[in-house]
Amino acid sequence: MTVDEQIVTEAPAAYLERYGLxxxxxxxxxxxxxxxxKGEVHGTTHLSAGQEAVPxxxxxxxxxxxxxxxxxxxxxxxxxxxxHPDALLxxxxxxVTGVCGGRAGSMNVIDAEHGLVGCFGIVxxxxxxxxxxxxxxKGQGRVAVAMFGDGATNHGYFHECLNFAQVLALxxxxxxxxxxxxxxxxxxxxxxxxxxxxxxxxxxxPASVVDGNDLWAVREAxxxxxxxxxxxxxxxxxxxxxxxxxxxxxxxxxxxxxxEEVERWLAxxxxxxxxxRLAELGVSEQELSEVEETTRARMEQAVQSALxxxxxxPAGETATEFAP
Amino acid sequence: xxxxxxxxxxxxxxxxxxxxxERDESVVFFGEDIAAEQGGxxxxxxxxxxxxxxxxxxxxxxxxxxxxxxxxxxxxxxxxPIIEIMFGDFMGLAMDSLINQSAKYWYLSREQRSVPLVVxxxxxxxxRFGAIHSQTHAxxxxxxxxxxxxxxxxxxxxxxLLKAAIRDDNPVIFLxxxxxxxxxxxxxxxxxxxxLGQARVARPGRDLTIVSAGKGVPDALEAAxxxxxxxxxxxxxxxxxxLRPLDIDAVLASVARTNRMLAVxxxxxxxxxxxxxxxxxxxxxxxxxxxxxxxxTDELPIPYSPTLEDAFIPGAAAIASAVRERAGxxxxx
Ligand SMILES: Cc1ncc(C[n+]2csc(CCOP(=O)(O)OP(=O)(O)O)c2C)c(N)n1
Ligand SMILES: [Mg+2]
Numbered sequence: 001m002t003v004d005e006q007i008v009t010e011a012p013a014a015y016l017e018r019y020g021l022x023x024x025x026x027x028x029x030x031x032x033x034x035x036x037x038k039g040e041v042h043g044t045t046h047l048s049a050g051q052e053a054v055p056x057x058x059x060x061x062x063x064x065x066x067x068x069x070x071x072x073x074x075x076x077x078x079x080x081x082x083x084h085p086d087a088l089l090x091x092x093x094x095x096v097t098g099v100c101g102g103r104a105g106s107m108n109v110i111d112a113e114h115g116l117v118g119c120f121g122i123v124x125x126x127x128x129x130x131x132x133x134x135x136x137x138k139g140q141g142r143v144a145v146a147m148f149g150d151g152a153t154n155h156g157y158f159h160e161c162l163n164f165a166q167v168l169a170l171x172x173x174x175x176x177x178x179x180x181x182x183x184x185x186x187x188x189x190x191x192x193x194x195x196x197x198x199x200x201x202x203x204x205x206p207a208s209v210v211d212g213n214d215l216w217a218v219r220e221a222x223x224x225x226x227x228x229x230x231x232x233x234x235x236x237x238x239x240x241x242x243x244x245x246x247x248x249x250x251x252x253x254x255x256x257x258x259x260e261e262v263e264r265w266l267a268x269x270x271x272x273x274x275x276x277r278l279a280e281l282g283v284s285e286q287e288l289s290e291v292e293e294t295t296r297a298r299m300e301q302a303v304q305s306a307l308x309x310x311x312x313x314p315a316g317e318t319a320t321e322f323a324p
Numbered sequence: 325x326x327x328x329x330x331x332x333x334x335x336x337x338x339x340x341x342x343x344x345x346e347r348d349e350s351v352v353f354f355g356e357d358i359a360a361e362q363g364g365x366x367x368x369x370x371x372x373x374x375x376x377x378x379x380x381x382x383x384x385x386x387x388x389x390x391x392x393x394x395x396x397x398x399x400x401x402x403x404x405p406i407i408e409i410m411f412g413d414f415m416g417l418a419m420d421s422l423i424n425q426s427a428k429y430w431y432l433s434r435e436q437r438s439v440p441l442v443v444x445x446x447x448x449x450x451x452r453f454g455a456i457h458s459q460t461h462a463x464x465x466x467x468x469x470x471x472x473x474x475x476x477x478x479x480x481x482x483x484x485l486l487k488a489a490i491r492d493d494n495p496v497i498f499l500x501x502x503x504x505x506x507x508x509x510x511x512x513x514x515x516x517x518x519x520l521g522q523a524r525v526a527r528p529g530r531d532l533t534i535v536s537a538g539k540g541v542p543d544a545l546e547a548a549x550x551x552x553x554x555x556x557x558x559x560x561x562x563x564x565x566x567l568r569p570l571d572i573d574a575v576l577a578s579v580a581r582t583n584r585m586l587a588v589x590x591x592x593x594x595x596x597x598x599x600x601x602x603x604x605x606x607x608x609x610x611x612x613x614x615x616x617x618x619x620x621t622d623e624l625p626i627p628y629s630p631t632l633e634d635a636f637i638p639g640a641a642a643i644a645s646a647v648r649e650r651a652g653x654x655x656x657x
Contacts, residue, residue, distance in 0.1 A: 042630055043452030094452075094629030105454040105628025121456045122414065123386050154385035156417075182386055184360035190385040256361060312627075314635030321623045 012281040018060055018215060019274045020291040022052040025076040026271060027299040028085060029246075032075065032092060036250055040307070041092050045106045046073040050213075050245035053270035054177050055080035057218025058145060058238075061226045067115050067137055067144040069129035072107035073177075073244075074119030077147050082114035085302040095309035102312045103319075117144075123182075124148065124157030127174065131161040134172035134229075143229045145173045151182025153196050162203045162237070171229035173222065174205075174237045177212065183248045184256050197239035205235050212240030213270040216277065242270070331511035333504045334368045336479040337444070340486035341369065341406060343515075345376050348404060351490060352380045355391060355408030355444075359383045365410055366446055366505050392418035392443065396426045399441040399495075406490060412447035412461040412499060419464065426495040427470030438493035442486070448501040448539055448590060449637050455625035458633075460538070462567050463596050465497055472520055473568040475499040477541030479509050484518030485565060492520055501539040523571035525578065529560035532584035532615075532651055534643065535575055535601065537564040540588045547643035555648060567597045575601065576609045583614040584651055588643055593620040619646045 029049040035041045048055075051073075059068065059080040070077025078088050083099055091098030092106050099111050107121035117133050120126045130146030137144045152158055153176060165172050176196050180187045188194050200207035206228070211217040218240055225236035243265035247254035254262075278288065331339075345351045353372060355364070359381055363370030373381040384391050388409055395405040409415055415422075426439045449458035462473050472494050476482035482500070489496035526541055527548050534544040541563045548559040560578050564571060579585050585605060587598035598618040605616060619638045627633050638646075 043454065043457075043628070094631070096629075098629075102629030102632065103455075103625075103627045105452065107454050108456060108628070121454065122417070151386045154387050156387070156389055183357045183365070184362060185357055185383050190383065252362075311631040312629050314632055317632065319622075319624055 012278060012283050015215065015274070015281070016278060016283055016287060016291055018056050018219075019271070019278060019288075020295045021080060022056045022215065022271055022274060023292060023295045024085060024299060025052045025056070025079050027295065028075050028079060028089070028302075031089070031299065031303055033246070035093065041106065042094055043105065044250045045092065046249045047246040048073045048076040048244065050265065050269065051177055051179060051242045052076055053215040053218050053274065054175065054212045054240045054242055055147065057215050058147070058173070058175055058222045060219050061222035062115075062143065062145065065115055066142050066226075067117050067130065067133040068147065069117040069126040069133065069144070070119040070147045071123075071126050071149065072119060072121045073149070074109060074147075077119055078109050078111060078116055081111070081116045083109070083111045083116060085298060086305045087111075089302045090306040090309050093306050093309070094311060095306055096312040097306070097309040124152045124155035127152065127157045127161045130172055130174070131165050131170060134165065134170035135168070137171050141230070143171045143173065143226050145175055147175050147177060149182060150176060150178040150180065150187040150191065150196060151185075152176070153199065154190060162200065162205060162235070165235040166203045166205050169232065169234040171232070172235045173225040173229055174235060175222075176237065176239045178239050178241050179244045180241075181244070181248070181257070184252070186256075197237060200237040205237050207237035207239065210238050210240045212242030213268050213273055215270065215274045329511050330508040331479040331483070333479045333482055333500075333507045334366060336483035336511075337368050337486060337500065338363075338372065340483045340490070341372060342375065344487055344490040345372075345380065348490075350402060351404045351406065352398070353406045353408075354382050354384050356384055356386055356410055358408050364408060366502070368500075368505070369408075388414050388417035389421060393421040393425070395441045395443070396421050396429075396439060399426070399439045400429060400437045404440045404490065406442045406444065409443055409445045411457050412445040413456045413459045415443070415445060415461045415464065418443070422465070422471065422495060422497070423468050427468050430470060430494070439495045440493045442489045442496045442498050444486075444498045444500060446502045446505075447499045448503060449626045449633060450503050452628060452630060452633060453502075454628040458626040460499065460591050462497070462499055463591060466568060466595075466597055466600065470494065471568060472496040472566060473499070474520060474566045475501075475538040476504075476565065477526070477538055477563050478504070479507060480512035480516075481518065481563070481565065484512050484516045485520065487517045488520050491517065496520070499538060503539055504542075507542070518565065520566050521569040521571060523562050523564045523574035525560060525574075526563040527559070527561040529558035530582060531558045532586060532647065533560045533562055533575070533578040533582045534586045534588060534647075535562045535564060535598075536588040537567055538590070540590060540638075543638070543640045544588055544643055546640035547647065550640070550644045551647055557647060557651070559647065570597070570601060570604070572604050572608065575605060576612070579605060579609050580612045583612055585613070585616045586643070586647060586650070587618040588638055589618065589620045590637060591621055592623045593618060594623060596620055615651060617650060619643060
């Protein structure tokens with residue numbers, strides 16, 4: 001069965017579940033925004049609302065023990081890879097029940113149990129982490145995926161790792177979430193040539209531009225790239241074009257983005273796109289709202305449990321500088 | 325801006341850049357998002373591009389090695405770059421160029437060309453930014469001859485030291501503590517340029533010397549105030565201003581008066597500047613010393629959770645109790 005056939009013949013129920021996961025990420029980000037304003041989330045936070053189809057589509061093509069390296073805009077990366085929402089939210093709140101016990105915070109989440117090598121706060125760091133994970137994955141029959149932004153493609157990490165991975169034919173998929181901005185700066189202003197996918201050609205790596213707001217399109221591209229990686233075909237670069245609904249971080253109102261552009265992207269909200277497609281596939285209103293209800297309840301549970309959890313007690317911390 | 329008026333730390337930085345760019349056409353300024361409307365993530369440099377144009381002030385791609393390496397190349401060929409590496413933590417990506425090119429060029433070229441560049445970064449913890457947006461990178465560069473490292477403690481100091489750094493013919497690593505950006509305090513006299521490599525007595529006192537830099541100085545001053553009020557301990561506070569060169573003479577002179585020294589560093593003791601200072605003071609001032617010790621952080625990355633981070637960073641209360649515990653009984657009258 002070809003990749004296309006697999007995608008087409010898959011039951012709508014699988015997509016309904018993925019829609020639920022996208023909604024969970026959206027609700028998570030809404031809670032993060034609310035809890036940040038309430039002073040429960042500290043320092044800063046980078047929301048991924050609007051980009052949910054990318055991590056969900058990509059992770060749907062992975063086995064649970066495959067590796068993912070994400071970014072500081074990584075709540076969706078972690079949730080899509082299987083991190084429990086309770087543990088992720090507690091981490092954001094700095095609570096002892098957090099996935100890293102409150103030590104890591106929003107920009108540095110690590111969840112080895114679920115194959116999340118890390119969410120990296122250094123732009124480009126995820127690219128190298130996934131490249132290295134692919135070195136290990138090769139002997140383990142696994143695949144590694146790097147998630148990173150458009151801005152990261154101007155970093156040495158991007159160019160050095162694409163070359164490195166191709167030379168060694170590593171089982172890695174490079175997934176660029178091109179949301180057209182790096183902080184306050186438009187992608188085209190700082191990206192020579194303006195064609196991210198096109199950069200792969202210089203390294204002889206297959207690449208494609210993907211509609212990052214269409215779960216089906218992302219999944220299709222990811223299934224193909226992962227199959228290539230797993231069968232020894234080496235790396236792939238996927239440029240998933242998408243858009244963040246919020247500013248870069250916490251209080252950035254994103255005034256540098258033209259209103260028409262924002263409108264255009266909001267009209268193609270990945271959740272709306274998925275919902276319409278599910279309806280076309282014959283999923284009923286009733287089935288949709290059941291999934292939405294369950295997801296809401298799950299998020300509510302995460303909020304309650306995180307808020308009820310204690311802060312770590314510095315006196316009781318067992319941190320050691322070195323592994324024994 | 326006249327002396328006496330309150331000046332915000334971030335505005336002091338901006339004024340220093342603007343005044344030096346006005347004074348010298350060869351000064352250029354670039355970095356990530358520094359020219360965007362907001363003027364960088366800490367809103368330090370809005371309006372500078374509008375004032376000096378896109379040739380002299382511009383945003384770069386997210387390419388720390390290119391930014392720093394290009395600053396080096398430009399510095400040895402006639403420009404005087406000020407660059408911003410947003411968070412000091414990102415200096416890891418820029419280190420090669422600074423350590424292996426900028427720092428060595430003057431010596432290796434047999435003084436053919438100097439390397440006049442300034443690398444500005446936001447540093448320090450307490451902002452809940454987690455382990456890789458909270459470090460103070462000074463000590464990563466501490467042992468590199470050819471580099472200067474400035475770490476201002478107040479708005480006036482920031483302005484005077486940055487002006488000096490821009491005029492200096494050597495690569496200067498300039499640290500801006502995040503939790504100082506919104507501090508407002510007395511502005512310096514117009515045109516004041518402070519010397520690099522000369523510490524100052526921020527508060528005189530006879531019972532012990534507290535040495536620090538950056539945010540550690542206002543913390544030490546606050547601690548000194550508490551100790552004077554509650555324990556009748558008069559601490560002298562030395563603001564190092566630059567961590568390289570270290571003004572050993574100023575520290576030794578103070579220790580000769582007080583006979584006790586506490587060095588406060590927001591960072592681990594091992595390999596830190598404070599530990600280095602202790603060694604030098606012991607070597608040269610042993611006969612003056614009754615006690616010498618340091619207050620630093622655990623040998624661990626900086627934690628995110630508020631309870632953990634607060635316990636981790638040595639603030640005013642920690643400094644005051646360190647003095648009380650160690651010397652209070654002996655020193656107090
Ligand atoms: C090496 C490094 N440089 C700069 C930063 C500061 N920074 C954080 S996010 C960001 C923009 C990244 O843009 P992009 O790669 O497009 O990802 P997005 O945030 O849009 O998801 C920058 C400059 C950083 N974290 N690491
Ligand atoms: Mg981006």
